[in-house]
Amino acid sequence: MPKNTSIRSVLIIGSGPIIIGQACEFDYSGSQAALSLKEEGIEVSIINSNPATIMTDKVIADHVYLLPLTVDSIEKILQERQIDAVLPTMGGQTALNLCIEASNRGIWEKYGVQVIGVDVAAIEKTENREAFRQLMIEIGVGVAKSKIANSFLEGKEAAQQIGFPLVIRPSYTLGGTGGGFVHKKEDFEAALSRGLQASPTHEVLVEQAVLGWKEYELELLRDNKDNVIIICSIENFDPMGIHTGDSITVAPAMTLSDTCYQEMRNQAIKMMRAIGNFAGGCNVQFSVNPENEDIIAIEINPRVSRSSALASKATGYPIAKIAAKLAIGYNLDELENQITKTTSAYFEPTLDYVIVKSPRWNFAKFKGANRELGLQMKSVGEVMAIGRTFIEALQKACQSLETNRLGLGADGRQLRNLEEIMHSLEHPSSGRLFHIKDAFEMGVPLESIRKATHIDKWFLVQIQELVELETELKRYSLSNIPKDFFLTLKQKGFSDGQIAWLLGNVSEDDVYNRRRELGIKRVYKMVDTCAAEFQAATPYYYSTFEEENESIPSDKKKIIVLGSGPNRIGQGIEFDYSCVHGLLASKEAGYEAIMVNCNPETVSTDFNIADKLYFEPVFWEHVREIIDLEKPEGIIVQLGGQTALKMAEKLKETGIRIIGTSFEDMDLAEDRGRFSDLLKDLDIPYPKYGVAENAEEALKVANEVGYPVLVRPSYVLGGQGMSIVINDEELEKAVIKIMKNMPGNRVLIDHFLDRAEEAESDSICDGEEVHIIGMMEHIEPAGIHSGDSSAVLPPFSLSTAVQEKMDEYSRKIAKALNVKGLLNIQFAIKDGKVYVIEANPRASRTVPFIAKAYDVPYINIATKVMLGKNKLSDFKIERKLEGYAIKEPVFSFDKFPDVDKQLGPEMRSTGEAIRFIKDLDDPYFRHLYAEKSMYLSK
Numbered sequence: 001m002p003k004n005t006s007i008r009s010v011l012i013i014g015s016g017p018i019i020i021g022q023a024c025e026f027d028y029s030g031s032q033a034a035l036s037l038k039e040e041g042i043e044v045s046i047i048n049s050n051p052a053t054i055m056t057d058k059v060i061a062d063h064v065y066l067l068p069l070t071v072d073s074i075e076k077i078l079q080e081r082q083i084d085a086v087l088p089t090m091g092g093q094t095a096l097n098l099c100i101e102a103s104n105r106g107i108w109e110k111y112g113v114q115v116i117g118v119d120v121a122a123i124e125k126t127e128n129r130e131a132f133r134q135l136m137i138e139i140g141v142g143v144a145k146s147k148i149a150n151s152f153l154e155g156k157e158a159a160q161q162i163g164f165p166l167v168i169r170p171s172y173t174l175g176g177t178g179g180g181f182v183h184k185k186e187d188f189e190a191a192l193s194r195g196l197q198a199s200p201t202h203e204v205l206v207e208q209a210v211l212g213w214k215e216y217e218l219e220l221l222r223d224n225k226d227n228v229i230i231i232c233s234i235e236n237f238d239p240m241g242i243h244t245g246d247s248i249t250v251a252p253a254m255t256l257s258d259t260c261y262q263e264m265r266n267q268a269i270k271m272m273r274a275i276g277n278f279a280g281g282c283n284v285q286f287s288v289n290p291e292n293e294d295i296i297a298i299e300i301n302p303r304v305s306r307s308s309a310l311a312s313k314a315t316g317y318p319i320a321k322i323a324a325k326l327a328i329g330y331n332l333d334e335l336e337n338q339i340t341k342t343t344s345a346y347f348e349p350t351l352d353y354v355i356v357k358s359p360r361w362n363f364a365k366f367k368g369a370n371r372e373l374g375l376q377m378k379s380v381g382e383v384m385a386i387g388r389t390f391i392e393a394l395q396k397a398c399q400s401l402e403t404n405r406l407g408l409g410a411d412g413r414q415l416r417n418l419e420e421i422m423h424s425l426e427h428p429s430s431g432r433l434f435h436i437k438d439a440f441e442m443g444v445p446l447e448s449i450r451k452a453t454h455i456d457k458w459f460l461v462q463i464q465e466l467v468e469l470e471t472e473l474k475r476y477s478l479s480n481i482p483k484d485f486f487l488t489l490k491q492k493g494f495s496d497g498q499i500a501w502l503l504g505n506v507s508e509d510d511v512y513n514r515r516r517e518l519g520i521k522r523v524y525k526m527v528d529t530c531a532a533e534f535q536a537a538t539p540y541y542y543s544t545f546e547e548e549n550e551s552i553p554s555d556k557k558k559i560i561v562l563g564s565g566p567n568r569i570g571q572g573i574e575f576d577y578s579c580v581h582g583l584l585a586s587k588e589a590g591y592e593a594i595m596v597n598c599n600p601e602t603v604s605t606d607f608n609i610a611d612k613l614y615f616e617p618v619f620w621e622h623v624r625e626i627i628d629l630e631k632p633e634g635i636i637v638q639l640g641g642q643t644a645l646k647m648a649e650k651l652k653e654t655g656i657r658i659i660g661t662s663f664e665d666m667d668l669a670e671d672r673g674r675f676s677d678l679l680k681d682l683d684i685p686y687p688k689y690g691v692a693e694n695a696e697e698a699l700k701v702a703n704e705v706g707y708p709v710l711v712r713p714s715y716v717l718g719g720q721g722m723s724i725v726i727n728d729e730e731l732e733k734a735v736i737k738i739m740k741n742m743p744g745n746r747v748l749i750d751h752f753l754d755r756a757e758e759a760e761s762d763s764i765c766d767g768e769e770v771h772i773i774g775m776m777e778h779i780e781p782a783g784i785h786s787g788d789s790s791a792v793l794p795p796f797s798l799s800t801a802v803q804e805k806m807d808e809y810s811r812k813i814a815k816a817l818n819v820k821g822l823l824n825i826q827f828a829i830k831d832g833k834v835y836v837i838e839a840n841p842r843a844s845r846t847v848p849f850i851a852k853a854y855d856v857p858y859i860n861i862a863t864k865v866m867l868g869k870n871k872l873s874d875f876k877i878e879r880k881l882e883g884y885a886i887k888e889p890v891f892s893f894d895k896f897p898d899v900d901k902q903l904g905p906e907m908r909s910t911g912e913a914i915r916f917i918k919d920l921d922d923p924y925f926r927h928l929y930a931e932k933s934m935y936l937s938k
Contacts, residue, residue, distance in 0.1 A: 014048025018911030122276030381567030395493025524551035563597025853885035
């Protein structure tokens with residue numbers, strides 16, 4: 001069946017601000033779906049309140065509505081624009097819940113809007129735990145013993161009937177919110193109460209806990225002819241009991257028998273057909289008994305999910321793009337395979353490589369939080385790695401995480417306390433993978449590790465082999481390692497840094513140079529979806545150590561954009577937005593644009609955004625060899641946050657050109673002490689400060705500048721390690737903590753301007769001219785991290801004189817730092833005097849917000865300025881904001897209910913929303929301003 005020609009305009013519902021459990025994977029899916037529909041000549045409108053995403057940019061949709069995700073907002077759009085259909089499957093649980101609410105209020109029927117990609121009845125069947133259970137029983141699919149409860153009494157009766165251990169699953173929640181395991185009777189009442197409160201319908205499923213069973217996911221697509229294909233099988237490294245978003249996952253499934261896999265396929269297809277008659281994507285989760293391979297269904301999600309983004313990047317099959325086309329009537333055999341360009345989309349991808357996804361946590365931002373992993377998701381981001389073997393991909397994933405690990409261990413950060421190691425294996429947290437390796441190094445038998453973790457023996461054998469290889473390596477020196485053994489180490493994912501550490505007395509560069517002498521270097525393989533059965537046309541690559549290199553450099557002038565790695569608090573989706581615009585601008589400027597990144601949730605790692613995509617760790621060894629191969633004109637580091645900036649020094653040392661502001665000038669801004677000296681030379685006010693290298697020096701500085709003081713390490717993002725202290729005792733603790741967590745980092749001690757107002761500016765400089773793209777006034781006072789503050793654009797209460805000083809200082813600093821590209825400056829205002837707190841010559845989290853508020857593509861402009869293709873005077877910049885735009889942070893404290901929620905100098909928000917107001921009498925603004933007055937009066 002061809003396209004439904006009655007659908008001429010579609011509304012896509014986004015997922016709103018980034019929160020734990022619902023992150024930028026939906027930005028990726030929504031963006032891909034929008035572009036897919038536009039290809040078909042369909043007018044696309046998007047509603048989403050998140051200003052940091054590329055999804056809410058004019059390059060993605062015809063009409064973008066930056067409005068609160070409410071039924072009232074949707075009705076406003078339907079009154080303003082003729083919408084034929086709504087696609088609610090690309091915005092996670094938020095979009096589905098909003099679709100149901102609008103349906104219940106008769107909105108779709110009232111305006112003649114068709115729901116496509118899913119039917120509302122299907123959502124109801126999958127989200128209502130009891131309805132789902134009954135349906136599975138009817139179609140003969142196994143489920144765990146369970147009982148629905150809408151009250152405290154019903155929950156207690158269910159527990160008595162099923163017996164412990166139990167799992168509590170609230171209905172209509174995301175990321176496992178409110179759910180959890182109950183091992184003992186005395187813990188049940190509190191857990192039941194939490195679950196009932198978390199569910200919007202006050203309903204929970206009390207279920208038998210199949211702890212220790214294996215967990216799998218299948219990604220499916222179905223068309224209007226009822227053809228169903230399995231895009232990807234995903235196996236959880238961790239057993240049942242850990243939320244799949246917090247589990248290491250592997251694709252394709254590694255330890256599944258063919259018989260069990262075929263039965264799982266059959267059940268998944270049966271489940272998808274049973275929940276409703278719709279065309280689109282679906283995610284199904286199963287649990288398998290490792291003893292006898294009995295299968296039970298856990299849940300089915302009739303929408304793209306977190307795993308859909310992973311599966312798309314893993315296979316090269318663009319699930320959201322195809323799902324959008326299926327939703328408007330196409331069938332799978334009518335669509336082109338996006339990779340081969342010669343076969344149809346009605347095929348199941350075949351992988352000749354292995355994918356490993358590893359979560360990234362930020363527990364340091366939630367002090368006092370329970371770090372044990374369970375049913376409720378706690379990770380803030382993830383990385384994906386591609387290798388020829390599981391262990392190669394696993395080591396690359398460890399290198400991608402940006403937790404200062406060189407791979408899976410072998411880097412001097414091993415745990416050596418056996419009691420702590422065994423506790424970690426039995427009570428999983430963010431370090432368990434590394435502690436499994438530590439346990440093997442301590443001589444713990446494999447079977448003991450398997451019993452403690454319930455992780456499949458096959459995975460453990462792979463990790464154990466690393467320990468054996470390390471033992472063998474220690475027999476050699478760098479000069480006499482046999483070539484074959486050296487090659488084996490690299491094929492097993494060992495980084496040059498790990499090998500250097502294991503050998504001792506040699507550097508990473510020594511190892512790099514030695515293996516290059518031996519002819520051992522990376523080659524690049526294409527991600528082709530069909531195990532090379534058909535020729536692929538998409539330049540999407542990963543590295544390994546073999547003979548044939550499939551990435552042939554062109555003779556075009558090239559620019560490499562370094563991505564931002566995994567999302568975490570302080571470095572989020574706004575840098576992906578920046579990277580996408582950097583790639584597009586580089587292409588427009590006539591360069592071949594090459595992307596290097598390892599985050600599967602992002603649009604920048606979609607294979608049709610860059611001219612060439614290397615899905616690799618943003619880790620020096622990997623970046624270095626891509627540069628060796630491609631020989632680019634230069635590298636853009638300004639757009640990838642601290643991840644890319646940290647590589648600037650290595651690039652400079654290696655003689656590789658950095659596009660835009662030089663390393664020396666970026667380093668001057670990052671080094672808080674030297675930057676304060678620069679401000680002094682420029683006659684720009686700044687808080688009194690001093691720099692210390694130990695606690696004794698810090699005490700001396702603090703007493704000179706006067707308490708309260710702001711204590712912070714140099715070279716950090718998101719306020720990491722910052723604190724405000726009021727006496728010597730607090731200062732000593734703060735400094736010792738910084739020295740412990742960031743050895744070798746100097747500590748800057750500023751006099752803290754108590755009860756000062758905070759503001760910031762973003763600007764672009766072309767080396768001569770400076771354009772102030774926006775000035776924002778914060779609602780919260782100085783002392784609360786800018787990422788956790790509500791910011792108003794333009795300022796609402798700062799005097800003209802103050803704004804003029806901010807403008808003057810921005811221009812002075814831009815020129816003094818020789819900025820070429822972007823610059824963010826933060827100010828404190830006290831008693832009418834403007835002080836500069838810090839300057840960051842790079843993309844900031846506020847640039848996307850300003851770009852959306854003023855409707856100006858500032859990153860695109862800044863990139864062309866960096867490339868030297870344009871001066872600022874070449875651009876005609878027209879701002880379109882009427883009234884004010886407000887950026888309001890969003891937090892995920894509900895995942896950590898026991899932590900201190902007090903805001904301070906260390907950033908803790910996970911996302912942000914934008915709100916437009918016409919004037920300062922707006923009730924929303926008055927509420928925020930009342931909070932500001934309260935803060936300043938304290």
